[in-house]
Amino acid sequence: MIQLFHVTKHYKGCRALSDVSLRIEKGECVLLTGPSGAGKTTLLKLIFGAEIPDDGQILVQNRNIARIRPSDVPFLRRTMGFVLQDFKLLPRKTVFENVALPLIIRGLSSSGTKKKVNEALQAVGMEHKRTTETQVLSAGEQQRVCIARAVVNSPIILLADEPTGNLDPQLTYEISELFKSINARGTTLMLATHNKQVVDHMKGRVIRLDCGRLLSDQRAYQ
Amino acid sequence: MKQFAYLLREALTSLRANRTSTLVGVLTTGFTITSFGIFLLLYLNVQKVVGTLQDHVELIVYLKEDFSSEEKSQLERWLKQEPSVEEVSFVSKKEALEDFHHQFPDESFLLDGIGGNPLPASFVATISPNSNSATFVSNVATQVQELPGVERVRYSQEWVERLTLFVSYLELGAVIIGLILCLASITIISNTIRLAFFVRREEIEILRLIGATGTFIAIPYVIEGAILGIVGGGLSVGLLRGMFEVFLQKINALGLIGGFPSALEFFPFQTSLTLIIGGMVLGCTASILSVYSWVRVRP
Numbered sequence: 445m446i447q448l449f450h451v452t453k454h455y456k457g458c459r460a461l462s463d464v465s466l467r468i469e470k471g472e473c474v475l476l477t478g479p480s481g482a483g484k485t486t487l488l489k490l491i492f493g494a495e496i497p498d499d500g501q502i503l504v505q506n507r508n509i510a511r512i513r514p515s516d517v518p519f520l521r522r523t524m525g526f527v528l529q530d531f532k533l534l535p536r537k538t539v540f541e542n543v544a545l546p547l548i549i550r551g552l553s554s555s556g557t558k559k560k561v562n563e564a565l566q567a568v569g570m571e572h573k574r575t576t577e578t579q580v581l582s583a584g585e586q587q588r589v590c591i592a593r594a595v596v597n598s599p600i601i602l603l604a605d606e607p608t609g610n611l612d613p614q615l616t617y618e619i620s621e622l623f624k625s626i627n628a629r630g631t632t633l634m635l636a637t638h639n640k641q642v643v644d645h646m647k648g649r650v651i652r653l654d655c656g657r658l659l660s661d662q663r664a665y666q
Numbered sequence: 667m668k669q670f671a672y673l674l675r676e677a678l679t680s681l682r683a684n685r686t687s688t689l690v691g692v693l694t695t696g697f698t699i700t701s702f703g704i705f706l707l708l709y710l711n712v713q714k715v716v717g718t719l720q721d722h723v724e725l726i727v728y729l730k731e732d733f734s735s736e737e738k739s740q741l742e743r744w745l746k747q748e749p750s751v752e753e754v755s756f757v758s759k760k761e762a763l764e765d766f767h768h769q770f771p772d773e774s775f776l777l778d779g780i781g782g783n784p785l786p787a788s789f790v791a792t793i794s795p796n797s798n799s800a801t802f803v804s805n806v807a808t809q810v811q812e813l814p815g816v817e818r819v820r821y822s823q824e825w826v827e828r829l830t831l832f833v834s835y836l837e838l839g840a841v842i843i844g845l846i847l848c849l850a851s852i853t854i855i856s857n858t859i860r861l862a863f864f865v866r867r868e869e870i871e872i873l874r875l876i877g878a879t880g881t882f883i884a885i886p887y888v889i890e891g892a893i894l895g896i897v898g899g900g901l902s903v904g905l906l907r908g909m910f911e912v913f914l915q916k917i918n919a920l921g922l923i924g925g926f927p928s929a930l931e932f933f934p935f936q937t938s939l940t941l942i943i944g945g946m947v948l949g950c951t952a953s954i955l956s957v958y959s960w961v962r963v964r965p
Contacts, residue, residue: 515879522877532872546876548672593876 445470445601445632446491451500453486453656460486462656463500468634470600473627473648476636482653484636488603491634492526493517505600522550525594525602525631529609531586533578533593539565540574543592550597564596565589568622584615591622595631602626604635608642620645673882677889680862688894691858695898695945696905698851703906703933703941705840710937711930712836716829723803725751725791727810728817733787737815744813745791750806753792759783786817793821848948855894855952859887863957884957891953892946899945903938 446468453461461483468474476484489495490502493509502509505523512520533542543564547557565571568588578586587607594602604623608616620642627633627648637643643650652659681688727741738756745754757765762785766777777784793803807819863870873883910932917930933941 518874518877518879518882520877521875526875528875532868532875534869534872545873548669549873549876549878549882551669597877 445472445505446634447501447503448487448490449501449503451487451490451497451502453483453490453495453497455486459656461490461497464653464656464658465500466651466658466661468632470632471627471630472632473624473646474632474634475643475646475648475650476634476653477638477643477650478653478659479638481655483656484638484653485605486656487653488526488605488634488636491601492524492603493520522546522597523600525597525599527587527590527594527602527604527607529606531578531583531590533586533589535579536577538575538577539570539581539589539592542578542589543596546593546597560596561592564592567595567625568592583610584618587611587615587619588622591619591626595626599631601632601634604633604637606637606639607635608637608639613641616641617645669882673885674889676886677893680866680886680890681893684858684862684865687858687861691855691894691949692898692901694851694854695895695948696901698847698948699899699902699941699945700905701847702840702844703902704909705836705843706937706941707906707910707933709833709836709840710933712829712833714931716833719829721795723793723795723821725793725803725807725810725819725821727789727791727819728786729788729815730817731786733815737813741789741810741813741815744810745789748791748806750794750796750802751791752794755790757788757790759785759787762787851948852952852955855891855949856956858894859891859953859956862890863887884954887957888950888953891949891951893949895945895947895949895952896942897945898949899942902945903933903941907932 446466448464448466451461451464452459464483464487476487478484486495490497490509491504493512497510500510504520507520509520534545540561543561544557547560552560562571562574565574568591570585570588570592573581573585573589578589581589587610591607594604602623607623608619611619616639623633623635624646633648635642635646635648649661649663651661727745729738729741742754742756745751760783763777763783766785793806803821807821810816811819870883910930914930
């Protein structure tokens with residue numbers, strides 16, 4: 445599903461990732477951990493096609509991300525979902541409009557969009573807020589909407605970068621549960637976090653990074 | 667269809683959200699097209715007048731005070747035999763005086779002090795439109811001038827040619843000024859769109875995140891530019907119409923040259939439409955130029 449071969453990335457001379465090799469199988473739950481600046485976000489960005497590695501190769505669904513044309517990046521992203529700490533929801537738009545956006549981009553019909561959005565909102569428990577504008581939602585609700593938008597396209601891979609960074613322990617637990625249920629349905633999950641509660645709760649494969657190097661790769665709870 | 671509705675809605679939302687820059691964009695396009703339109707209006711009307719005059723080039727052959735009937739007949743024969751002459755008419759001294767009184771009733775007193783009729787008899791020869799080049803008419807005039815009984819020959823072609831030269835300068839001026847104004851307008855609309863793009867950069871980042879192509883991101887801004895151009899173009903056509911009507915009223919009030927105002931015409935519908943479409947093209951070009959550099963970089 446995802447393979448990294450000796451990947452290195454620098455930002456203006458500073459090393460973000462150094463000689464990282466990985467293999468992630470379909471349907472796996474991978475937790476990327478490590479302190480701030482360890483290279484977790486860079487790794488996700490490379491898989492997402494937002495960055496190009498300075499060295500090494502990245503294969504995502506047998507496509508080499510290092511050599512992908514910029515015009516193909518949007519189509520790669522349509523096979524993935526992305527959840528961020530700061531939600532990245534469109535302000536002044538309703539919950540429904542935000543979740544429907546990936547489907548509009550793909551040119552899905554109105555009836556198809558409505559059906560899929562309702563299913564996604566139901567999965568994250570936000571169907572009752574579908575007409576509410578996103579800026580009036582609480583942090584936990586915004587993150588649920590963000591997850592609904594990430595999964596509405598039925599992505600093969602779901603990438604999440606510190607998705608519980610702004611949430612209290614109870615909300616963190618609820619969001620972790622959501623990710624678990626999405627992964628249980630067969631979606632490959634890569635979640636970057638330094639929250640031990642999340643790592644313990646998810647019971648997935650833990651990849652530890654520090655200063656851009658891969659320190660350990662273990663299945664903590666099997 | 668759903669995609670287009672979404673993109674159109676986004677464009678309209680952006681126009682509403684950035685009212686000041688929208689207004690600046692509309693006014694700039696309007697000003698550009700109005701300035702260009704003034705030139706175009708002047709050019710088309712002068713060209714029309716020139717065209718009308720060119721079709722009616724006349725050679726006026728004034729006879730000497732003491733011309734004989736034989737000289738008159740010989741001259742008439744010569745003119746009628748000349749292939750480039752379409753029609754010949756004789757204006758006697760009496761008819762010339764009557765024409766003067768008729769055309770300039772307020773100035774009739776000028777002739778009272780002179781006594782008698784100072785106006786000469788003349789032949790008016792209408793030159794065929796196929797033979798009305800300045801050189802050709804000039805040659806005919808020279809030959810006529812040599813005939814007995816001829817006092818002076820005058821023809822309108824020379825200043826028609828000058829007017830034609832003026833029209834060509836006007837044409838060149840319109841093209842140069844039009845280009846400069848178009849560039850200015852493209853720059854300003856382009857900045858308006860860039861500002862809208864900058865204001866919404868976070869939304870653009872989100873769209874990229876969820877797999878929107880550069881084209882999908884750019885289309886609302888191109889629509890925005892097109893709307894700015896169409897509204898600006900419509901505004902300029904309205905302005906030009908208003909200015910044209912005021913100009914006609916002023917001309918009428920001043921009592922300038924009889925029949926002149928009725929000869930002036932506003933643009934036909936197709937030209938007005940072309941100006942509005944021109945505004946749209948201007949707006950689209952400006953938008954494409956401003957968003958191209960943003961969307962072509964790696965997402």
